[in-house]
Amino acid sequence: MSEDLSLKDIKKFWPDKAPDIKNVSKYVSKYKEDKIVIKCGGNVLIDPELFKNFIDDVVVLNKLGLTTIIVHGGGPRIKNKLHELGIESKFIRGLRVTDKKIIEIVENVLIEFNKEIVSALNNMSCKACSVTTKESNVISVMPEREELGFVGIPKKFKLNILNEITKNKKIPVLAPMGLDENNLPYNINADTAAGAVAKALSSRRLLLMTNVEGVYDKNKKLIPEITASEANKMIKEEIIISGMIPKINTCIDSVNNGVRGVVIIDGRKQHSILHEIFSDKGAGTLIRKWKN
Numbered sequence: 001m002s003e004d005l006s007l008k009d010i011k012k013f014w015p016d017k018a019p020d021i022k023n024v025s026k027y028v029s030k031y032k033e034d035k036i037v038i039k040c041g042g043n044v045l046i047d048p049e050l051f052k053n054f055i056d057d058v059v060v061l062n063k064l065g066l067t068t069i070i071v072h073g074g075g076p077r078i079k080n081k082l083h084e085l086g087i088e089s090k091f092i093r094g095l096r097v098t099d100k101k102i103i104e105i106v107e108n109v110l111i112e113f114n115k116e117i118v119s120a121l122n123n124m125s126c127k128a129c130s131v132t133t134k135e136s137n138v139i140s141v142m143p144e145r146e147e148l149g150f151v152g153i154p155k156k157f158k159l160n161i162l163n164e165i166t167k168n169k170k171i172p173v174l175a176p177m178g179l180d181e182n183n184l185p186y187n188i189n190a191d192t193a194a195g196a197v198a199k200a201l202s203s204r205r206l207l208l209m210t211n212v213e214g215v216y217d218k219n220k221k222l223i224p225e226i227t228a229s230e231a232n233k234m235i236k237e238e239i240i241i242s243g244m245i246p247k248i249n250t251c252i253d254s255v256n257n258g259v260r261g262v263v264i265i266d267g268r269k270q271h272s273i274l275h276e277i278f279s280d281k282g283a284g285t286l287i288r289k290w291k292n
Contacts, residue, residue: 005064013063015056018271019279027278028064034204035067035166036277039194042073043211044267045113051120054209057273058171059124066277067166070128071174071197072117073190074110081109094246095144095151098187103150107133107185110175118173128171133185136161139178139193141186152178152186154196162201195250195262202258207276208247209267214285215240215248225286228252251287262287 007021014021038058044050061068078096082089082105090097098106111132121128131138138161141152155178165172176193177185191208198206215223215231218239226234231248234240240248251262265272265284275283 010064013060015060015271015274018060018274024064024278028066031066031204031277035069035201036061036205036207037069037071037194037198037201037203038207038209038273039071039190040073040209040267041190041211042075042077042113044209045072045074045117046076050267053270054267054273055117055120055124057271058121059126060274061277062121062126062171069162069166069172069174069197069201069203070117071176071190071194072110072113073176074106074113075190077113078106078109081105092145092147094243095148095189096187097148098150100150103185103187106150106187107177110177110187114173114175121171121173126171127169128173129165130175131161131165131172132175133177133179136165136172137179138162138172138174139188139196141178141180141188143180143186150184150186152180152188154178154188154193157197157200159200162197189246191247191250195254195259198254198259198262199257204260205277206251206254206259206262207273208250208262208264209272210247210264211266211268212244212264213266213269214264215244215287223285224282225288225291227291228255228287228289231287248287255287255289260288 114130114132118128118130138158139154140156142155144151144153162172176188176190213222217223254262263276263284263286265276272283
């Protein structure tokens with residue numbers, strides 16, 4: 001879209017429970033030259049209602065002319081498929097040990113899930129494009145650790161492919177996988193993949209949608225904004241623990257490498273993406289390199 005859209009035009013597709021529509025133009029101007037990377041966790045996307053909410057918000061961003069890149073998870077679906085096949089998973093420090101048999105299953109599950117997201121967006125007249133290890137792969141990987149098998153970390157990006165997709169006003173939807181130098185597929189932690197994409201694109205915002213409100217202080221109260229150094233301190237003091245640690249490490253790494261801000265938002269909250277982008281209050285915990 002875009003700049004030609006009047007408030008009257010926006011009202012036609014602006015959701016009822018979204019932020020105040022009066023401020024939309026201000027925020028569109030703020031983000032229109034930038035890229036927004038959105039990572040949506042598998043725990044959010046496995047719920048049909050939350051999946052629909054996510055799709056609806058992305059469609060609104062697209063109608064407003066903002067450039068978005070989606071990276072999706074898929075852990076629960078992978079877990080269910082392996083369970084269905086009677087394959088037991090082994091984890092080392094939170095990462096699934098992935099042998100040749102498991103990586104084939106992981107790849108198939110993530111590609112199928114990817115196509116569902118792309119199809120849902122296309123059905124809403126929102127042009128989206130699959131980016132997977134089988135189609136338009138953009139991520140070159142190196143093995144994370146030998147003991148993990150086919151688990152990789154991003155090494156290099158084919159940014160020309162992503163830029164071509166966004167230039168054509170399409171939304172790239174990335175499965176969290178990549179290929180090594182022998183064209184073998186590797187699974188990547190979805191938070192790590194999203195952080196690496198955001199860094200490579202120098203995006204203004206990285207949104208990590210999860211199934212918690214954000215980061216809590218020692219009194220279990222939601223923190224609206226923290227700096228990278230404050231987040232590091234909270235990890236050392238064991239205020240941030242367990243599954244939140246890798247997310248926060250992704251946030252810290254991203255803001256220290258060119259991303260203006262990373263936000264952990266609650267994907268269970270209706271229109272959480274719109275509340276984050278189009279209101280001063282936001283919708284979770286914002287992590288920056290420094291406080292403004």
